[in-house]
Amino acid sequence: MGTKTTIYDIAKALNITAATVSRALNNNPKISNETRQLVLEMASKMNYEQNKLALALKSGKSFNVGVIVPRIDRNFFSLVIRGIEEELNKFGYHVIICQTHEDPQKEKENIETLLNTQVDGILLCTTSNVNTTSLNNLLKKMNIPLVFFDRRMEMKRVNSVVINDFEGGYKATKHLLDQGCRRIAHLAGNFLMEIYKERFLGYKQALLDAGISFSEDYVIRTKSSLVDGSRALKDLLAINPPPDAIFSSSDFAALGAIQELKKLNIKIPDDFCVVGFSNEPFTRFMELPISTIDQSPLEMGRMAAKVFLEQTNSNQNIKMEKKVILDPVLKIRKSSLKKG
Amino acid sequence: MGTKTTIYDIAKALNITAATVSRALNNNPKISNETRQLVLEMASKMNYEQNKLALALKSGKSFNVGVIVPRIDRNFFSLVIRGIEEELNKFGYHVIICQTHEDPQKEKENIETLLNTQVDGILLCTTSNVNTTSLNNLLKKMNIPLVFFDRRMEMKRVNSVVINDFEGGYKATKHLLDQGCRRIAHLAGNFLMEIYKERFLGYKQALLDAGISFSEDYVIRTKSSLVDGSRALKDLLAINPPPDAIFSSSDFAALGAIQELKKLNIKIPDDFCVVGFSNEPFTRFMELPISTIDQSPLEMGRMAAKVFLEQTNSNQNIKMEKKVILDPVLKIRKSSLKKG
């Protein structure tokens, strides 16, 4: 009971050799139905279970895939992971979770230990915004599929699944323009990260396309937090003329701004419109639901998994790259929907 | 480049044997400093990295731990997982994630494949409310540590980390009584699950301790959803006399009820108080923040990990059981806080 039964154990019990047992268990045609039955019965009788570890060592395939995210308890990432897990699970893969907490050093460590564990692939939402050459070299040396999701690094021959953040910024801003807003401010993220830069560029382009002049003063750098959002709003209202709308790269900052607007008795959406980004659950549940951009995280996870599967199943010699770009979906809610 | 360097490769390069290389790499005292240096240099030069798979096969320890949850994209579970990952990561363990989607069959499958993968332990939030004997047998046969968290099964010699759900129900109800509410209803979960039954029993006991008669009519079975919450509220208001407060086993149902109350122009908290359960993020962000019970998910995850570590590090012969019961924390917010 203490130790698990191996094919050797059941071979001994049947007075045959382990090789034969292995063949019987793996539906190898080169075996008689008679012995196959015998083996199968004895196997279930002895509660035999294949040791995937030994198989992995032998075959070089572990059926484990590493997934690296900044933080698992962010709704967006947990949904991506769910998508990944569900898709990979169909094909017998397991998902190993790692967190970086936005620390590039931790990201590197995670990759290294995952490689030691002999994962069959790595799905990575990178937090290394700067072109960390050491990480770059590490990734290039990998001889297993690598798939970036949500955030990617510019590299040759790399797979990625992202949303069109530019389009997201554009759609949100265009929507605000359509609502009649003319002085639209932007709560921006860290421009060292491509996603935030793209959202900003989309915002800017929408303004230009509408013939609205763009002002640096209306762009406030904020972290993804309530306090930063409310602080940014105060700064914006101090400008002359003050803005009449905000497109925020973060739902949390958007909420902070909204809370501040309410304190000041500024009517939303009549006098001020707000659109956030990410479709955090709370944006939907508010008394004043917040308009936002949905990033289809579940779909993103599934796609990332599919890209990995394609890569891993394709001929190893053909190193191809696959870039999937998902379309952002604008969720129009009360915070930006004027009646008239 | 295509294939990874092994200790055998570096042994050949140094004209020594693989065993010596292994000793040098593992700080085995029985080796000269000279050769140790030589090996270390050559190892880094050849970009050697230990193959944990081979080590796992040899040592019988994979440093992988399986974590099974109903759904990873529930805020509560993602926080528990985060706690688990962070604690286990300190000691070199990796976390493999599995989801059951509340399907007992899937739970069983997950356990079986995890065992095949040779995980060193399983941390399980069970979804098998009924005493599934087949699962029970499976778990008993395991010769690796098993730790239940949040939801447990009654078994001999088993470890668990849960919160005191009875106390949670009691605290929430007691708080409503303290606010002056006298006709307190309960939105209940599935009583086949211990956690929901306990919350209900805590609610009932608080009423009895306050000398308030308990009525079955005030207990409505609801799923954890907005629509169920609003439907339940309508049913409750049809009763004579209608309740003046709700303790809900679910934040989502609580929100559904609140939305319905607002539609009916019933003032919260003046004329009606509501307390939920789980401390979902949105409860804090609402214009009318919702009182709720916090389950300390991060702490629960860390504790579950610690219990596993204790078990796995202790003498295998001593099979002990450890039950950790965390105290629920009442978060009092506007939805239940009367001014006067």
Place this chain on the structure above:
DNA sequence: TTGTACGCGTTATCAG
């Protein structure tokens, strides 16, 4: 159809 022998990469035991 079955048995033999070997290798996956590592560590541990036993000689030397």
Place this chain on the structure above:
DNA sequence: CTGATAACGCGTACAA
């Protein structure tokens, strides 16, 4: 201090 050898559990050429 170092080398040779076995073992972890499995699959698979090769030989019988």
